[in-house]
Amino acid sequence: MNIHEYQAKQVFAKYGVPTPRGIIANTPDEAVANAKELGGNIWVVKAQIHAGGRGLGGGVKLAKSLEEVKELAQEILGMTLVTHQTGPEGKLVQKVYIEEGADIKDELYLSVVLDRAAEMPIIMASTEGGMDIETVAEETPEKIIKIAIDPAFGFQGYHGRELVFGLGITDKAEQKKMIQFAQKLYTLYMENDAEMIEINPLIKTGAGDFIALDGKMGFDDSALGRHPDIEAMRDITEEDPDEREASQYGLSYIALDGEIGCMVNGAGLAMGTMDTINYMGGTPANFLDVGGTANAETVAKGFEIILKNPNVKAIFVNIFGGIVRCDRIANGILEATKMVDVNVPVIVRLDGTNAPEAAEILKNANIDNVIAATDLGDGAAKAVAAAKGEK
Amino acid sequence: MSILVNKDTKVIVQGFTGGEGTFHAEQCMAYGTDIVGGVTPGKGGQTHLGKPVFNTVKEAVAATGATVSMVFVPPAFVGDAVMEAASAGIELAVIITEGAPVRDMQAAKACATKNGMMTIGPNCPGVITADECKIGIMPGAIFKKGNVGLISKSGTLTYEGANQVVNEGYGITTAVGIGGDPIIGLSYKQLLQMFQDDPETEAIVMIGEIGGDLEIQAAKFIQENVTKPVVAFIAGQSAPPGKRMGHAGAIISGSAGTAKEKMDALSAVGVEVVVSPAEIGKAVKKVLS
Numbered sequence: 001m002n003i004h005e006y007q008a009k010q011v012f013a014k015y016g017v018p019t020p021r022g023i024i025a026n027t028p029d030e031a032v033a034n035a036k037e038l039g040g041n042i043w044v045v046k047a048q049i050h051a052g053g054r055g056l057g058g059g060v061k062l063a064k065s066l067e068e069v070k071e072l073a074q075e076i077l078g079m080t081l082v083t084h085q086t087g088p089e090g091k092l093v094q095k096v097y098i099e100e101g102a103d104i105k106d107e108l109y110l111s112v113v114l115d116r117a118a119e120m121p122i123i124m125a126s127t128e129g130g131m132d133i134e135t136v137a138e139e140t141p142e143k144i145i146k147i148a149i150d151p152a153f154g155f156q157g158y159h160g161r162e163l164v165f166g167l168g169i170t171d172k173a174e175q176k177k178m179i180q181f182a183q184k185l186y187t188l189y190m191e192n193d194a195e196m197i198e199i200n201p202l203i204k205t206g207a208g209d210f211i212a213l214d215g216k217m218g219f220d221d222s223a224l225g226r227h228p229d230i231e232a233m234r235d236i237t238e239e240d241p242d243e244r245e246a247s248q249y250g251l252s253y254i255a256l257d258g259e260i261g262c263m264v265n266g267a268g269l270a271m272g273t274m275d276t277i278n279y280m281g282g283t284p285a286n287f288l289d290v291g292g293t294a295n296a297e298t299v300a301k302g303f304e305i306i307l308k309n310p311n312v313k314a315i316f317v318n319i320f321g322g323i324v325r326c327d328r329i330a331n332g333i334l335e336a337t338k339m340v341d342v343n344v345p346v347i348v349r350l351d352g353t354n355a356p357e358a359a360e361i362l363k364n365a366n367i368d369n370v371i372a373a374t375d376l377g378d379g380a381a382k383a384v385a386a387a388k389g390e391k
Numbered sequence: 392m393s394i395l396v397n398k399d400t401k402v403i404v405q406g407f408t409g410g411e412g413t414f415h416a417e418q419c420m421a422y423g424t425d426i427v428g429g430v431t432p433g434k435g436g437q438t439h440l441g442k443p444v445f446n447t448v449k450e451a452v453a454a455t456g457a458t459v460s461m462v463f464v465p466p467a468f469v470g471d472a473v474m475e476a477a478s479a480g481i482e483l484a485v486i487i488t489e490g491a492p493v494r495d496m497q498a499a500k501a502c503a504t505k506n507g508m509m510t511i512g513p514n515c516p517g518v519i520t521a522d523e524c525k526i527g528i529m530p531g532a533i534f535k536k537g538n539v540g541l542i543s544k545s546g547t548l549t550y551e552g553a554n555q556v557v558n559e560g561y562g563i564t565t566a567v568g569i570g571g572d573p574i575i576g577l578s579y580k581q582l583l584q585m586f587q588d589d590p591e592t593e594a595i596v597m598i599g600e601i602g603g604d605l606e607i608q609a610a611k612f613i614q615e616n617v618t619k620p621v622v623a624f625i626a627g628q629s630a631p632p633g634k635r636m637g638h639a640g641a642i643i644s645g646s647a648g649t650a651k652e653k654m655d656a657l658s659a660v661g662v663e664v665v666v667s668p669a670e671i672g673k674a675v676k677k678v679l680s
Binding site: 190279287 | 548554598
């Protein structure tokens with residue numbers, strides 16, 4: 001689960017990680033009131049969406065008067081912001097964060113993520129703040145410092161020294177501030193089961209203070225149960241409504257732009273099915289994993305969600321029944337065709353436990369648009385042909 | 392021969408008396424697995440499925456001589472359960488549970504390593520040595536004995552792959568589902584080495600997915616250490632690039648983890664890479680004939 005910048009900064013503040021002062025606004029009037037409350041004569045109006053690259057997309061702007069705060073808030077609120085992380089459809093901006101202006105001397109990059117190979121969290125830092133870190137990694141990888149921290153022993157002095165010397169920070173007082181900053185960030189990463197924290201840029205002010213000018217945080221979904229305060233920050237409007245509806249039924253759904261709807265058990269086989277469809281000259285309309293406990297209701301729900309997509313010309317049901325018995329799935333499909341109006345050809349491949357019985361059930365039901373397939377390759381070929389209008 | 396487990400392996404079940412634990416323990420016993428007991432704190436002294444229940448893993452190991460534990464405890468308690476197994480002298484923990492917090496698995500894996508315990512999973516179908524020992528949730532009937540070793544991140548693709556191998560007239564020595572979580576136990580490298588060393592295994596099927604760089608590491612390992620033929624499939628060639636908040640995860644490994652990158656790396660070291668999982672069986676036939 002991801003949270004907004006303003007929420008990440010609330011978490012930072014709780015741990016004493018310095019951030020600029022700011023207040024969240026839902027309307028232009030609130031934005032002005034917030035700017036007044038913050039005081040000063042320069043503010044930043046920042047679109048709050050779950051994606052990076054907001055500045056380049058026109059979602060972060062500087063205001064030098066209260067009138068300008070209002071104008072910019074009016075402009076940004078309600079806009080569909082497109083960045084390199086939103087996809088071409090962009091994201092609707094529903095909140096703006098009004099922040100005090102900052103005195104920027106240097107821009108740095110700092111993040112904490114899990115290093116899967118080292119099997120421990122890693123602090124990544126770079127002097128190239130404010131830039132796209134992927135570009136930095138590609139063009140000047142030597143400018144990225146990586147420091148792995150073993151949670152069994154925690155953040156040690158040498159971690160801090162590697163960080164500040166690596167960043168070229170020579171002033172003693174500044175070194176101390178930076179080390180404390182990183183240590184607090186590591187602590188909050190661990191204590192909140194974060195998946196990643198990214199601060200880009202982390203600025204050094206003219207006075208030599210380090211401040212998180214931006215903040216992104218993602219959390220381990222499996223651990224949210226023990227962090228009700230974090231879970232309360234969930235913004236469901238940032239999630240795809242179809243994906244969300246599917247997840248309520250234990251289905252994992254991602255819409256794509258092809259023509260063949262897919263219903264598969266297991267994420268790996270679901271991806272493998274999409275790959276096979278592509279390989280045979282078709283295009284998948286979605287990824288849909290019905291999970292290990294598919295029944296009539298989940299199968300019906302799956303059909304319903306797939307058929308919401310008007311591009312779907314055929315559906316390929318590919319189930320390898322392990323513990324789930326195929327005859328039950330076959331009955332589920334029959335039930336589902338009664339519950340949902342399935343108006344496209346459905347190619348069904350059921351393999352594994354009780355597959356012969358399942359084939360018998362589908363054959364006896366004799367439904368016009370249900371086509372049986374013998375294996376994955378056969379099913380994909382039939383689905384591709386059906387989507388092209390061939391029999 | 393086979394790897395990791397065989398008909399003599401003594402297995403306990405952590406989370407023995409729960410719904411999942413009970414159902415799958417029964418299935419495993421029906422397959423022939425020597426389940427010698429189980430652990431459910433507070434239910435020690437009872438008998439379940441005709442086997443003794445213990446309060447702690449330590450007691451279970453002392454009384455039964457078990458060396459392998461199949462872990463079915465709920466996600467929030469998996470880390471604790473794995474560490475308990477490690478400290479009790481279990482040699483291999485097969486962690487089936489889905490949804491364990493990553494931080495817990497990080498600690499559990501570190502503890503297991505320190506105690507010399509191997510782990511498989513979490514969030515995996517388990518391990519099966521055909522016709523001898525099934526520790527997990529896979530449909531046993533499709534795994535017929537033969538000379539192909541199988542390693543897979545995905546559960547249902549494990550079944551798909553094994554089924555095709557069997558349908559081509561071959562069979563399986565041992566199949567291992569390693570799981571796709573951020574922190575996993577045994578991975579391609581260790582298992583490739585075990586299959587390389589197993590005289591009965593003549594070919595290896597490895598099934599991977601997009602994300603991370605384990606398959607890239609496996610390719611390097613194969614080049615240096617594996618002389619047996621390897622067939623590989625990487626799921627997710629057609630997956631769209633994820634809409635993520637940050638990309639820090641991909642930067643660490645220095646690899647974007649795309650299917651193409653992995654397929655190219657494996658092809659380059661002589662692995663028979665298939666573009667569709669429907670081709671796995673045929674590819675095995677090709678490398679073995």
